[in-house]
Amino acid sequence: MQASKLTITGQTVVPPKDARRGFWRTIAKYRWLYILAAPGLLYYLVFHYAPMVGLVIAFKDYNLIKGFWGSDWIGLDNFREIFKSPEFPLLLKNTVLLSTYRILFNMFPDVILALLLNEVRVNWFKRIVQTITYGPHFLSWIIVYGLVFSFFAPGSGLVTTLFRDMGWGSIDVMTNSNAFRPMLLITDIWKNTGFGAIIYLAALSSINPELYEAAVMDGAGRGRQMWHVTLPGIRDVFMLMIILRIGHILDAGFDQVYIFLNARVYDVGDILDTWIFRRGIEQLDFSVPTAMGVFKSVIGLILVLGANKLSKRFGGSGIW
Template sequence: MKLTAESNSNSSHAQAARASRIPGARRTNLWARLRKDRWVYLLLAPGLLYFIIFKYVPMWGILLAFQNFQPFLGFWKSEWIGFENFRVFFENPEFWMLLRNTLVLSLYNLLFFFPAPIILALLLNEVRRAFFKRTIQTLIYVPHFISMVIVASLTYVFLTTQGGIVNALIERYTGHTVDFLGSPAWFRPMIILQTIWKETGFGTIIFLAALAGVDVEQYEAAIMDGANRWRQMWHITLPSIRNTIIILLILRMGDVLDNGFEQIYLLLNPLNRQVAEVFDTYVYTMGITQGAFSYSTAVGLFKAVVGVILVVGSNWTAKRFGQSGIY
């Protein structure tokens, strides 16, 4: 009887497996799962529609990079010129200036801004009084919600040579002022300090969430072994959030050529242009102010392709070293 039951069970499993390979059965199972989880998919719908409408549908516009687009002729009647826009861009003497400025700012962001939320999250994790922790978190989150226009205006008010608070103090003690806003040497530090002040607090949210998942028993065992706070942080806390750090670093690599248009543009002027002009502002200048739609689209497509290559390469490197990537 037992053998008969086992054979019947095996035959039913085999029939179910064969049925799952039938297209009609697969469609039935798919619709059953969709019907079962319909509310989850309903919650997913707004975000999915956003990406389809505003991210994927406009992608047809990259075809302008291969045209000599004329607005009066329209998309279909404009001349197709292949990679001519890319050739002109790479042969442009400003290409190397733009590449240098963009990469230097991205390197500064990776060196100074990227570790800042991690360090701040680690420090907040050591605060034991919940009231102080919540108060500090609230204060450091606020700058994220301030418009970049307001941040640039505050920067101008503080640093201008004509009545700025900082320059007033410098002049009082040294007898001269410093042209922070027009000096090429001060442009990059201003951008990095703005970014750190505005985004560090908000960036701690992901790392604090990762720290909340660390097993408390590991800290208790480390205390029993005589480990102090610094050793606990080095040997338990940091390894526990290593995967989160690596994933965010991989995603950050996709923005190496994307420094953000608004922040750079608001502090850009003829005096600091040699270090301030980046791909984002160049696309705006060529596409909007000069009407070179095809050329600016080619520059934007170049940025996107490089970003994809860097993300894929970073993900492959992370997996080669035994870490979990983004896919």
């Protein structure tokens, strides 16, 4: 037995006083790393965790004059109002459908572009393609909407005018319920595919080159190398992206949908976030939209936990 430690059944137990000294000693040793991490930790504390106090609004009849703590407590009444609302089933359906379409159709273009760029051996051509495909990501949805409007505006767009003048009939994209969701998906693919491919290109760069050399020694061509080496090498990253997207399945892209939405496509385009905006910002009713936000967060957490567990069960690697 040492002066500052006790040995009990083969285990070393450090007295609380010495444990505290060791803690502060570790802090002092790595003080510069803690100082560098402090701004990031402070950011998340101030802008992500402190605002969570406002979740209490979901359980109150919030009044701006009375404030958080002075407003009347009404329990789960706000949630009951949401679930009993005749709009809720349609909003939930539109949100889930748009998010599911994004997962099914908008993730594979990222992978395909990354695989194609990975096969390019001419560096200057590869850089040009990367620049062209990355560029749209940095445009705001306002600008994207302006571009789409200039081409497909009813009666005055470039494409609609061309169809009319050529005698091919009229074309209606922006105010057609059947075309609204495909338009959202296509513009999202155009805007974000190039940037999304960066993640998979990073994953491809981490694949051990010796695996390709072994495949070549076994007589594998480029197709076999891609199937047996490249795709398994990015599988974990692909599963990670799916898990993250599933967690945001009730976030169908507010910025894009709100900008493109119009009265004629409400039946297919109105989602939970646009409803929250109208109810909270335009009507100044904060309690029910906050309850809707809590509902979305709880469902997102459950979906992330479930998707992570399924990924691990089927041989993939989850988030943790």
